[in-house]
Amino acid sequence: MRGFERTASLLVPRIRKAGETRGFAVTRLLTHWDEIAGPEVARIARPVEVNYGHRGGFGATLVLLTTGANAPMLEMQKEKIREKVNATYGYAAISRIRITQTAPTGFAEGQAQFVRPPRKPATGPDPEIASHAREVAEGVHDENLREALESLAQNVLSRRKQPAD
Secondary structure: OOOOOOHHHHHHHHHHHHHHHOOOOHHHHHHOHHHHHOHHHHHHEEEEEEEOOOOOOOOEEEEEEEEOOOHHHHHHOHHHHHHHHHHHHOOOOEEEEEEEEEOOOOOOOOOOOOOOOOOOOOOOOOHHHHHHHHHHOOOOOOHHHHHHHHHHHHHHHHHHHOOOO
């Protein structure tokens, strides 16, 4: 260390560790952003950072990245987004939301792209796998349980059949 360091920066690792023990993990916020924020917000904004050290009290600051045109719309929804994030964790993990703007296109490494590529259409199961899955769940009398077991068997059997990457 060189010289003095802000007290908040010394506490950041401890605050992060305490937050993770209470169920707040930043990676969950990043990986499940579409479900947490909703599809319309996820289309125009991405979480980029969670800051723990600030002067305004307890809780973290969530930094969202959006394009300049969408920033005013997102600014009006900040409280609703904060409530959704905190509802996911069950307590006030996020106390503030800060919005950062970027251009829709930029340098090759820093382009902001908020639209996910379309999902591939689901193809039907292999008839051989489907018949084998039906055989596995054949003895179950409860219809809902049998359908769930067939689905599980199809997933397991189709994973085995796929070549390893």
